[in-house]
Amino acid sequence: xxxxxxxxxxxxxxxxxxxxxxxxxxxxxxxxxxxxxxxxxxxxxxxxxxxxxxxxxxxxxxxxxxxxxxxxxxxxxxxxxxxxxxxxx
Numbered sequence: 070x071x072x073x074x075x076x077x078x079x080x081x082x083x084x085x086x087x088x089x090x091x092x093x094x095x096x097x098x099x100x101x102x103x104x105x106x107x108x109x110x111x112x113x114x115x116x117x118x119x120x121x122x123x124x125x126x127x128x129x130x131x132x133x134x135x136x137x138x139x140x141x142x143x144x145x146x147x148x149x150x151x152x153x154x155x156x157x158x
Contacts, residue, residue, distance in 0.1 A: 081116040081138075088112030088145065091152075100155075104148060112145035114138070 092109045095101040115138040122138065125131035 078116075078119060081119050084142075085113040085116045091149075095152075104152060108145060108148040108152075111141045111148065114141045115145075 088108060089112075092105045092112075095105045118134055118138040118141065122131050122134035125134055
């Protein structure tokens with residue numbers, strides 16, 4: 070049985086890329102721009118925050134930085150759900 074590689078950095082990078090592609094497809098309307106800005110911020114920040122966690126000064130700092138990443142991922146998930154409920158394109 071082949072062991073599956075779990076590379077969080079690569080997965081967060083791919084997530085950020087996908088978020089950017091989604092944001093670029095949103096309409097240039099007041100609602101579209103608002104959602105795009107919020108989604109772009111929350112959906113791309115986990116990747117650099119993960120890098121910050123890798124350079125943490127203590128185990129407590131590491132956990133704190135990863136929790137920030139998780140918080141941003143949850144926010145991005147909410148924005149994506151909103152886009153599904155209110156098609157903006």
